[in-house]
Amino acid sequence: MKLYNFTSIEQKWQRKWNDQKAGMQHRHPTTENAPTYYMLNMFPYPSGAGLHVGHHTGYVASDIIARYHKHKGYHVMNPMGFDSFGLPAEQYAIQTGQHPSITTENNIKRYTEQLKQVGLDFDWDRSFNTSDPTYYKWTQWIFLQIFNAWYNKSTQKAEPIDTLVQEFEQNGNTKVYAACDEEATLFSAEAWRTFSETEKQTKLLHYRLAYLKDSIVNWCESLGTVLANEEVKDGISERGGHPVMRKKMKQWSLRMTAYAERLLVDLDALDWPISTKEMQRNWIGRSEGAEITFRVQGQRDQTITIFTSRPETIFGTCFIALAPEHPWVRLIAEQTKDKTLIDYIEQTKNRTDRSRLAESQFLGGVFAGACVIHPFTGAPLSIWVADYVLPNYGTGAIMGVPAHDSRDYVFAQSFDLLAFPVIESDILLEDGPYEEPQGKMINSDFLNGLSVSEAFEKVIQKLTQKRIGKYKVCYKLHDPIFSRQRYWGEPLPIYYKEDGLPYALSEDKLPLVLPAVTSYLPNKSGAPPLGNALNWSTPEGYPLDLTTMPGWAGSSWYFLRYMDPQNPTAFLDREKETYWKGVNFYMGGAEHATGHLLYARFWTKLLYDLGFIHMKEPFSKLFHQGMVQSFSAFVYRVKDSNTFVSFNLKQGYDVVPMHIPITFVQKQMLDIEAFKAWRPDFADADFILEEGKYFCGAKMEKMSKSKHNVINPDAVITQYGADALRLYLMFLGPLDQSKPWDLSGIEGVARFLNKVWRFVHHAKATWADTAISSGENILKTIHRTIKKVTQDIEKCSFNTAISSLMICINELTDGREVDKSIVKSFILLLEPFAPYIAAELWEIIGEQGAITTAAFPTWAPVYLEEKSVNYPIAINGKVRTKIVFDHDAPHSTIEKEVLAHTVIQKWLQGKSPKKVVIVQNKMVNVVS
Numbered sequence: 043m044k045l046y047n048f049t050s051i052e053q054k055w056q057r058k059w060n061d062q063k064a065g066m067q068h069r070h071p072t073t074e075n076a077p078t079y080y081m082l083n084m085f086p087y088p089s090g091a092g093l094h095v096g097h098h099t100g101y102v103a104s105d106i107i108a109r110y111h112k113h114k115g116y117h118v119m120n121p122m123g124f125d126s127f128g129l130p131a132e133q134y135a136i137q138t139g140q141h142p143s144i145t146t147e148n149n150i151k152r153y154t155e156q157l158k159q160v161g162l163d164f165d166w167d168r169s170f171n172t173s174d175p176t177y178y179k180w181t182q183w184i185f186l187q188i189f190n191a192w193y194n195k196s197t198q199k200a201e202p203i204d205t206l207v208q209e210f211e212q213n214g215n216t217k218v219y220a221a222c223d224e225e226a227t228l229f230s231a232e233a234w235r236t237f238s239e240t241e242k243q244t245k246l247l248h249y250r251l252a253y254l255k256d257s258i259v260n261w262c263e264s265l266g267t268v269l270a271n272e273e274v275k276d277g278i279s280e281r282g283g284h285p286v287m288r289k290k291m292k293q294w295s296l297r298m299t300a301y302a303e304r305l306l307v308d309l310d311a312l313d314w315p316i317s318t319k320e321m322q323r324n325w326i327g328r329s330e331g332a333e334i335t336f337r338v339q340g341q342r343d344q345t346i347t348i349f350t351s352r353p354e355t356i357f358g359t360c361f362i363a364l365a366p367e368h369p370w371v372r373l374i375a376e377q378t379k380d381k382t383l384i385d386y387i388e389q390t391k392n393r394t395d396r397s398r399l400a401e402s403q404f405l406g407g408v409f410a411g412a413c414v415i416h417p418f419t420g421a422p423l424s425i426w427v428a429d430y431v432l433p434n435y436g437t438g439a440i441m442g443v444p445a446h447d448s449r450d451y452v453f454a455q456s457f458d459l460l461a462f463p464v465i466e467s468d469i470l471l472e473d474g475p476y477e478e479p480q481g482k483m484i485n486s487d488f489l490n491g492l493s494v495s496e497a498f499e500k501v502i503q504k505l506t507q508k509r510i511g512k513y514k515v516c517y518k519l520h521d522p523i524f525s526r527q528r529y530w531g532e533p534l535p536i537y538y539k540e541d542g543l544p545y546a547l548s549e550d551k552l553p554l555v556l557p558a559v560t561s562y563l564p565n566k567s568g569a570p571p572l573g574n575a576l577n578w579s580t581p582e583g584y585p586l587d588l589t590t591m592p593g594w595a596g597s598s599w600y601f602l603r604y605m606d607p608q609n610p611t612a613f614l615d616r617e618k619e620t621y622w623k624g625v626n627f628y629m630g631g632a633e634h635a636t637g638h639l640l641y642a643r644f645w646t647k648l649l650y651d652l653g654f655i656h657m658k659e660p661f662s663k664l665f666h667q668g669m670v671q672s673f674s675a676f677v678y679r680v681k682d683s684n685t686f687v688s689f690n691l692k693q694g695y696d697v698v699p700m701h702i703p704i705t706f707v708q709k710q711m712l713d714i715e716a717f718k719a720w721r722p723d724f725a726d727a728d729f730i731l732e733e734g735k736y737f738c739g740a741k742m743e744k745m746s747k748s749k750h751n752v753i754n755p756d757a758v759i760t761q762y763g764a765d766a767l768r769l770y771l772m773f774l775g776p777l778d779q780s781k782p783w784d785l786s787g788i789e790g791v792a793r794f795l796n797k798v799w800r801f802v803h804h805a806k807a808t809w810a811d812t813a814i815s816s817g818e819n820i821l822k823t824i825h826r827t828i829k830k831v832t833q834d835i836e837k838c839s840f841n842t843a844i845s846s847l848m849i850c851i852n853e854l855t856d857g858r859e860v861d862k863s864i865v866k867s868f869i870l871l872l873e874p875f876a877p878y879i880a881a882e883l884w885e886i887i888g889e890q891g892a893i894t895t896a897a898f899p900t901w902a903p904v905y906l907e908e909k910s911v912n913y914p915i916a917i918n919g920k921v922r923t924k925i926v927f928d929h930d931a932p933h934s935t936i937e938k939e940v941l942a943h944t945v946i947q948k949w950l951q952g953k954s955p956k957k958v959v960i961v962q963n964k965m966v967n968v969v970s
Contacts, residue, residue: 043807046799048763052878056158079116080622081108082601082661084630084638087125087593088149088171090134093156094752095771095783096670096745102768103667103777103840104629105162109874110835113898119622121604122157122164124150125597126171127178127590129265132530136562142530146173156755160764161877163894168607172596177603178532179553180613181596184645186535186546187652189252193221193300200300200651206249210234215245221300223248223255240541247543251297251648254544257523258367258391258433261289267527267570268293288391294525294534294589298644302326302517305643313663315778318635325636327518332502333437334511336362336414339422346370346414346425349436349516352446353505354497357486360459361442362414363407363426363450366390367433374410383408383427390429406456417510418487428453434520522641524592529562529571531590537580544587547580554586597638598645601625601660619655628661631669639664665838668779669744670771672751675707676700676739677717685728689737695730699739703750712736742782753783765876766792772840772875794848795879798872801855802883805865818905823853824864825905831871832898840875847872862887867899908963915940916967917949925966933960940966 083104086097108120124146131142131149150171157164170177191200196219209218214230226248229237237245247253260269264284273279274286298305306326309319331351338344346362364371366387375383386408407428414423423441430449431440444451444460454460488504489497505511525534533554535547547554557575565573572578572588579585599613606618639661646660678687678697687695689710703720706713714736718724729736745752758767770788775781827850834843850868854860865887873880873893884893909929913936914921923945927936937958940946950970959967 043800043803046796046879048765048795048878049760051882052159052161052759052764055161055878055881059163060158076115076117078622078626079108079111079118080605080624080626081111081118081120082604082625082628083122084628084634085123085125085597085600086153087128087130088146088153089130089747090145090149090152091747091752092149092152093755094745094747095755095758095767096672096752098160098755098767099670099771099777100629100631100667101157101162102160102771103665103838104627105164105768105877106772106835106840106874107627107838109163109877109894110898112894113870113873113896115897119168119604120164121168121607122162122166123169123600123604124153124171125593125600126150126173127531127596128593129267129528129530132528132562133265135530142562143173146171159759160755160768163877165604168604170600170603170607172532172600173530175553175555176610178596180603181532181591181599182535182547182552182554183549183613184599184649185252185532185591185595186549186552187654188296188648189250189536189544189546191251191648191652192249193251193297195219195221195300198304200251200648202652203246203250206246210245218249220249221251221297223253240543243541243543243545251300252294252524253297254292254294256290257293257295258288259291259293259523260286261291262286268523268525288393293523295521296524296644297521298641299517299519299521301644301647302328302519303515304647305519305640308643308647308659312659312661314661315632315664315666318632318639318664318666321635322640325519325640327435329516329518331514331516332505332511333514334417334441334505336417336423336441338425339413339415341412344370346439347437348439348441349514350441350443351516352443353501353511354489354492354494355443355446356416356418356441356501357489358443358445359416359423359441360444360450360454361424361426363428363431363440363442363453364410365431365433365438366427366429368427368431368438370439371410371427374412378411380411383410386427393429407453409457417508418504424459426453426457435518436516522592524595525587525589526592527564527570527588528590529556529559531592532595533572533590534587536587537584538587539584545584547586551580556590594638594641598641599649601628601642602646602649602655614655616656619657624657624659625661626663628664629667630664632666665778667777668775668781670774671742671780671782672745672753673704673782674741674743674749674751675702675704676741677702677712677736678739684723684726685730686736687730688732688735689739690732691730701749701751702738707738707740710737710740712738744780745783753785758785758788762788762792763795763878765795765878769794769844769875773844775841777838777840794851795876797851797855798868798879799883801851802865802869802886804855805860805862806887808859809862817858820854820858820860820864821905823850824867824899825901826850828867828871828899828901829906832901835874844875847875866896869893870896870899911963913963914965915943915946916965917946918970919967921965922946922949929963933962936960936966940968 081104083100086093104120108118112118126146131145134140134145135142172178172181190203192203192206193199194201206218206220209215210231211234212231214228214234215226216228216230226245229245234242260274262269262279262284265279268291269279269286278284279286306323306328309322312319329351331349332353333347333349334353334356335345335347338346346364348362371383371387374380375387407426410425410427412425414425415421416423426442430453431438442450442454442459444454486497489500492500502511502513533556535552535554536544537547538544557572557578559571559574561574562571564570567573570588572590578588602614602619605622606612606614609615642660646655647658649655650658676699678689678692678695679685679700680687681696681698687697702717706716706720714729718727743749743751755767766788769791773791774787827846830846831843834840834846854864854868866889869880869883869887870893881893889896910926911929912924912926915923915925923943925939925943927939937960940958941955946968950968953970956969959969
């Protein structure tokens with residue numbers, strides 16, 4: 043018998059699968075009406091560092107599911123592509139001058155090699171990358187559909203902009219109920235017909251689902267681009283650690299807020315993790331309440347409108363607070379030249395929403411020097427500017443009710459506003475706020491004696507009657523900014539005429555391909571890198587837009603393109619979509635809950651509204667794989683120096699922990715020479731040592747390139763093989779939980795594979811001598827395992843499935859002879875988990891055709907029935923022995939044999955028992 047040489051076996055099957063275009067012949071259904079199954083992974087960004095073992099967790103899991111469904115007779119699609127537009131490639135281009143496409147292409151080749159090495163049966167014939175013009179042609183096309191659409195609130199769907207133009211021509215906009223800008227003013231049909239083209243386009247821009255407006259953005263000067271909120275942490279860019287400032291810029295945005303209610307309601311029907319759905323609900327943040335208009339004291343023309351979800355607490359209002367970005371604040375600052383106010387606005391503008399909402403980080407506030415009039419009492423309420431009020435929620439203004447909001451309470455305490463006279467009310471508590479009003483409303487004017495819900499309705503009624511307010515549903519969700527001041531992204535298919543307004547590029551001009559540029563940095567005038575192109579304009583000479591799309595543009599619809607990846611005339615053929623019916627199972631990280639997953643849902647609904655697809659949701663089932671953790675190593679740098687302190691001495695210094703490559707550490711000690719050679723700025727570093735040694739810190743963290751704690755899968759495969767890596771990743775623990783990587787544990791998996799190899803060869807050797815018929819115990823073992831593995835795969839419990847395979851092989855190798863059908867069943871059970879060894883063993887036992895075309899084994903209930911039971915026998919509740927009885931043995935027989943047993947006789951000491959309790963097929967208890 044040959045030894046199990048995983049290297050030669052895996053290389054053999056890699057060559058064979060590549061030559062045969064891996065899986066092409068078995069990817070098609072075995073029957074004409076085979077059911078379809080669309081398995082999908084969140085596709086990766088191809089970085090230069092390649093994949094680490096943590097990346098393979100989700101890929102291997104999805105591969106198991108896909109292979110299992112192929113065995114079950116499904117026509118399976120399991121594609122893989124690359125989300126290849128990204129900031130790292132652009133930063134590398136800035137540093138080296140190498141075009142990002144070259145870097146990206148090299149990285150994709152590396153990723154593809156690594157993915158194939160692990161035996162992942164992806165549909166490589168469907169593969170694409172988002173930076174290929176043949177792909178982003180359709181991303182640009184989708185943007186044009188968004189630009190040329192509006193959201194009709196009457197029909198609750200997006201519609202072509204032409205239908206809005208027709209309405210304007212017939213009735214003006216007086217009957218239009220749409221998602222639009224607040225700047226949209228009323229006009230008649232007669233007025234519309236007299237408008238110039240510029241005026242018409244200006245009006246339409248207020249309604250388009252893709253629109254231009256001045257926005258407060260996260261601007262990173264060092265990276266030369268706008269960053270999304272999730273790309274910024276504590277005022278620093280997540281990539282590179284560069285300072286980020288808040289800046290007003292004209293940006294493209296998508297009117298996603300029009301879909302807020304649908305995005306919220308449709309979550310209920312999705313088979314997603316509860317935590318992820320809850321994150322999206324909180325992100326969308328639906329609040330019912332009222333908009334209330336307060337008149338500025340002494341200013342007949344000035345009013346401030348606030349939104350509150352608790353209008354019934356209006357009699358507890360102590361002050362009005364505005365966001366520093368509020369237009370009224372800017373107006374007052376310009377009029378009064380108040381240096382304190384101007385400095386405060388400047389101080390708060392670079393703070394993130396997250397830090398502004400954290401009570402421990404309040405910067406306080408500034409009195410605006412004016413008051414508003416309470417709409418019901420007539421009392422003056424001071425106007426304050428406060429950083430905890432956000433410009434993107436509601437109207438950017440709130441009424442401060444300390445008794446019912448902890449942030450209002452902290453603010454009111456800081457500025458002695460709790461005792462500000464409104465009217466005497468029991469809800470102004472000086473010893474702190476409480477969360478909900480109890481019982482009936484009292485000391486609240488016309489709300490006295492009402493319940494909270496009754497008071498809510500009553501206030502809305504009064505506000506409406508006085509025409510100073512109305513019922514309003516508000517969302518925390520805001521329209522995402524869709525333009526980036528970068529080079530490496532999809533160019534926006536927009537040009538500008540002399541009037542300065544945006545116009546859609548003709549669809550027959552797509553793709554609008556990225557031009558060559560003289561520099562990947564903004565030009566001298568501050569324009570984005572596309573401003574460095576030699577001729578970035580239409581054939582008519584109109585300038586093209588200089589911004590590119592964000593990284594999430596291509597990933598918001600890629601799952602649709604996989605169904606029809608080579609189509610040159612449409613982004614997706616409707617028949618192909620009807621055939622596949624959408625993604626059945628989506629595997630990916632929970633960190634994308636409020637980014638990619640939300641944007642993909644938005645684009646899907648929009649394309650559905652416009653009639654391009656049938657599906658309303660992109661992913662019916664979602665599963666988050668847990669992170670693989672690894673030990674990180676730390677050195678401790680004395681602040682503002684190039685000196686590093688050993689771990690046990692760091693308490694005596696002001697130090698900053700710094701991640702270093704784990705390979706620099708042996709038994710907690712730093713290889714100082716390797717560390718100094720790592721980076722030029724560390725070449726002359728000083729070290730404060732302990733007895734001549736530098737000891738490092740350590741911490742178990744998420745495996746990440748930025749933490750320098752990744753484990754290269756190539757090294758693991760070289761030592762143990764791809765099958766062992768696959769099995770070990772799945773055996774580490776429950777798939778949805780994080781688990782630590784410990785290479786020592788892979789030894790047991792390697793031994794298991796060797797045992798399987800020997801078992802199959804030994805079993806095959808016995809078949810040549812005589813016809814083998816497996817005994818009843820063998821049949822019971824294999825059928826029990828088939829049932830367990832089948833059920834575990836269907837609920838993604840892969841660690842317990844592998845455990846049952848290990849138990850099975852131990853029972854099959856106890857010296858008993860097994861026939862070929864048992865061996866075939868075991869190999870088929872193993873194939874989704876360890877495809878290389880399974881394919882080799884399938885060939886060794888003489889089976890014809892690819893193993894992936896064979897049907898998954900099924901269990902027969904007859905072999906799972908227990909014919910005998912090993913009863914525990916207890917005396918007064920304590921087990922003293924066990925006795926085997928037939929499954930259907932009568933109680934009289936059981937009692938007779940139990941009482942006659944020598945062990946029981948010993949404990950009874952010749953006495954008759956008081957009673958014998960028999961729990962059928964469970965246990966017997968003798969009460970003495």
